[in-house]
Structure formats: C-alpha cells, structure tokens
Amino acid sequence: MTAKLIDGKAIAAAKRLNMKTRVSQLRSEGLLPGLAVVLVGENPASKSYVKGKIRDCEEVGIHSELIRLPESVSEKELLDKISLLNQRDEIHGILVQLPLPKQISEEKVIQAISPEKDVDGFHPVNLGRMMTNQDCFVPCTPAGIMEMLKAINVSVTGKHAVIVGRSHIVGKPASQLFLNHSATVTICHSKTNPLSNYTKQADILVVAVGHSDLIHAEDIKPGAVVIDVGMNRNSEGKLVGDVAFDEVCQKAGFITPVPGGVGPMTRVMLLENTLKAAEKIVKERACDGE
Ligand SMILES: NC(=O)C1=CN([C@@H]2O[C@H](COP(=O)(O)OP(=O)(O)OC[C@H]3O[C@@H](n4cnc5c(N)ncnc54)[C@H](OP(=O)(O)O)[C@@H]3O)[C@@H](O)[C@H]2O)C=CC1
Ligand SMILES: Nc1nc(=O)c2c([nH]1)NC[C@@H]1CN(c3ccc(C(=O)N[C@@H](CCC(=O)O)C(=O)O)cc3)C=[N+]21
Numbered sequence: 001m002t003a004k005l006i007d008g009k010a011i012a013a014a015k016r017l018n019m020k021t022r023v024s025q026l027r028s029e030g031l032l033p034g035l036a037v038v039l040v041g042e043n044p045a046s047k048s049y050v051k052g053k054i055r056d057c058e059e060v061g062i063h064s065e066l067i068r069l070p071e072s073v074s075e076k077e078l079l080d081k082i083s084l085l086n087q088r089d090e091i092h093g094i095l096v097q098l099p100l101p102k103q104i105s106e107e108k109v110i111q112a113i114s115p116e117k118d119v120d121g122f123h124p125v126n127l128g129r130m131m132t133n134q135d136c137f138v139p140c141t142p143a144g145i146m147e148m149l150k151a152i153n154v155s156v157t158g159k160h161a162v163i164v165g166r167s168h169i170v171g172k173p174a175s176q177l178f179l180n181h182s183a184t185v186t187i188c189h190s191k192t193n194p195l196s197n198y199t200k201q202a203d204i205l206v207v208a209v210g211h212s213d214l215i216h217a218e219d220i221k222p223g224a225v226v227i228d229v230g231m232n233r234n235s236e237g238k239l240v241g242d243v244a245f246d247e248v249c250q251k252a253g254f255i256t257p258v259p260g261g262v263g264p265m266t267r268v269m270l271l272e273n274t275l276k277a278a279e280k281i282v283k284e285r286a287c288d289g290e
Contacts, residue, residue: 003226003252004152008144011151012264015272016060022275023061026282033278034063035093035119035270036085040078040104041071046097053095056267062274063090075104079112086114092281093119093274098169116280119273122169130176137273142174144265145206145227146181152254154204154225156181162198164188164215164242165208170229174206195219207242215243223253229262 026033035057039050050066057064067081078096085094094117100106110118115125121137129136138146149156161183165171175187188198196219199205207215208229220226230242241258249255256262 003249003255005249006148006152006227006254006256006261008148008256008261008263008265009259011148012144012268015147015268016056019060019271019275022279026275026278027061029282031278031282032063032090033093033274034065034091035095035274036065036067036088036091038067038069038078038081038085038094038096040069040073040097040100043099046099050097052267053270056271057274060271062271065091071101073101073104075108078104078109082109082112086112086117091117092277093117093270095120095270117277119270119277120169121173121273127168127173127176130173130180133180137276138177138269139169139173140269140273141170141208141229141262141266142177143269143272144262145174145229146177147269148227148256148262148265149204149225154254156183156204158182158184159203160184160186160201161204161206162186162188162202163206163208164192164195164199165206165210165229167208170208171206174208178204178206209242211242212240213242213244215248217244217247217251220248220251222251224251225254226252226256227262228256228258231258231263 037050037053054064085091094113096109110122113123115123118126118137121139126136161178163171163175166187166189175185179185186198188195199219200221202224204225206227210230212232212234226248228241228243232240234240239259
C-alpha cells in the first residue's frame, strides 16, 4: 500500500484564496486587518520564516509590520515594544518569533502580549481557554493539523491519536485539541520507553520532536494517518521531517510531506487567527452600536 499524500501547501493555498474575500469584507466595514511580527536577532531560519509570514499577509491583503530588534536587545526594551503594539488599534495580531536570545524570558514576553492579539495562541489565557473548550486563539501548528484532517475528511472522534512531543507550542496544545475533538489521546516524550509500543497503536500519529528518522515503518499501524511536524536538515542539507518518509509511506494510509505539509498550514493558521482577531473587533463595534 502507498499512502495518500496530504498536500498542506495546496490546502493552505485554497484557504488563502478564501481569506481574500474575508479581507475585502472587513475593508468594506472600514477595517484593515494588521499583523505585527517581531524578529529579534539574525537567526537565518527565523528570518526566513518571518519573510514567509509577511509574504502570506501581502497575498491575502493583511497589513503587516516587521519590527526588527538587535540580538542584544534588553528584555525591558522588548516588553515596552509589545506594550506599544498592544495599544495600537490598527494592529490586531502580534507575533514574537521564537526562539529569543538568552537574556530574554520567553515566558514573560508571551505573557506581555494582550490575549486578544495573541495570534500565536501561546498566552496562558488562550491555552487555559482551549483547555476549558472556550473560544480562543488555537496555536497555529495544532490548528493547522486539524484543518488538514478536515480537508481530507478524516474524522478524529473516537480515534486513538498519539502525539510524540510535549512542547508548549506544538505537542501539548495538539494533544489538547485532539482531546477537545473527542480523540483518545496518548502523549509521548523523551522519557517514553519504548516509544514504538505507543506509536504502533495510533490511528493518527503526530510527530513533533525535531529528530530525523525517529519513526520507521515498523513503528506505525498499517493505514495510520501520519502527521510529521518535524523540521530538520539532513546530512545533504535537505529539509526533512521526523518520519522516515520513504518507508513509512509504504505502510501509512495518509502522510504529510516535509516540506509542503504542516509548515504551510502553520503559516495559514496565523493569517486565520489574525482575521479572527480583526473580525472580533468589527463584531464588537456592531454590538456597541458604533
Ligand atoms: N512545521 C511547523 O509548522 C513547525 C515545525 N516545528 C518543528 O517541530 C519539531 C518540534 O518542535 P518543538 O515542539 O518546538 O520542539 P521542542 O524541542 O520544544 O520539543 C521537542 C519534544 O520532543 C520530545 N522528544 C525529544 N526526543 C525524543 C525522543 N527520542 N522520543 C520521544 N520524544 C522526544 C521532547 O521531550 P521532553 O519534553 O521529554 O524533552 C519534547 O517534548 C522541530 O523540528 C521544529 O522545528 C515546530 C513548530 C512548527
Ligand atoms: N512565535 C512563533 N510562532 C511560530 O509559529 C513559530 C515560531 N515562533 N518559531 C519557529 C516555529 C517554526 N515554525 C514554522 C512555520 C512554518 C514553516 C514552514 O512554512 N515550512 C515550510 C518550509 C520552509 C523552508 O523551506 O524553509 C514547509 O514545511 O513546507 C516551518 C516552521 C513556526 N514557528
């Protein structure tokens, strides 16, 4: 059996097309959605991701601002910058690209972003709201995974979802989101032993670790849906995921490629969250009778 490829790039492109209409609608109501992206330092990967995010905004008509700060910036300077962005009405979403330099506490920075503008969905208020099934900004990668599954008509309800990785930005929120969608969820991490005992049971396997070739064909159930979040460079400098793609695709039912799988979905969900933030302002205005 050869797995069907989940084309994240195409699903994301279709979503962006739809978003143009939503942007036009917002503009006709007098609101131009705006995203501020804060980039600290010169990390080449971060620079390239940020460039992609700005390009996406341009494509759908979202106003974007790139705020670049030097690697040596103090925590206070960054927090002050965020506070200014929190106050600006024309900015609906704020993203501070991670990781940050050592002198800056990521936790403090995330908490400084107004939860209403936290389009990354990393603020504890949004995470807590997600945990209690309330309306919130869902972190972009987990949200993108759910959108992909929806696009290929894979229902999550009652499925066994095994998530490998428990980071605050991917693994943990993905686990919560699958639970919210009534999957039975197993969370694995670096102390899980042996990992394959769990991965083999997955109807839906999400791998978010950052180690190439972590998952082989023998580690999955035949026909499983395999979502590869990992982004690694192999010995030839090529971008690869955490899953040994060539062998796993012989056994899986569906599989995401790297690149072209989860990455483009993460990016498009950032636009989705920014539009959601802007649309909320318009709705609130209407309720206030302005
Ligand atoms: N495509 C996309 O849109 C995105 C891709 N990424 C990529 O996803 C990957 C993960 O990112 P992120 O969550 O930020 O990474 P982190 O490094 O924050 O977390 C990695 C997780 O993997 C676990 N882990 C490490 N080694 C093993 C192992 N041998 N077996 C099982 N679990 C293990 C760790 O466990 P423990 O907690 O015990 O240390 C940890 O929970 C990276 O490659 C990153 O580049 C990230 C964000 C978006
Ligand atoms: N505040 C913050 N929010 C994030 O969402 C965030 C972050 N910090 N720091 C880093 C991680 C990583 N991440 C990716 C997004 C898109 C691709 C992506 O588009 N990948 C392309 C390939 C890109 C390439 O070719 O280099 C793909 O998989 O097809 C990858 C990784 C978001 N992150």
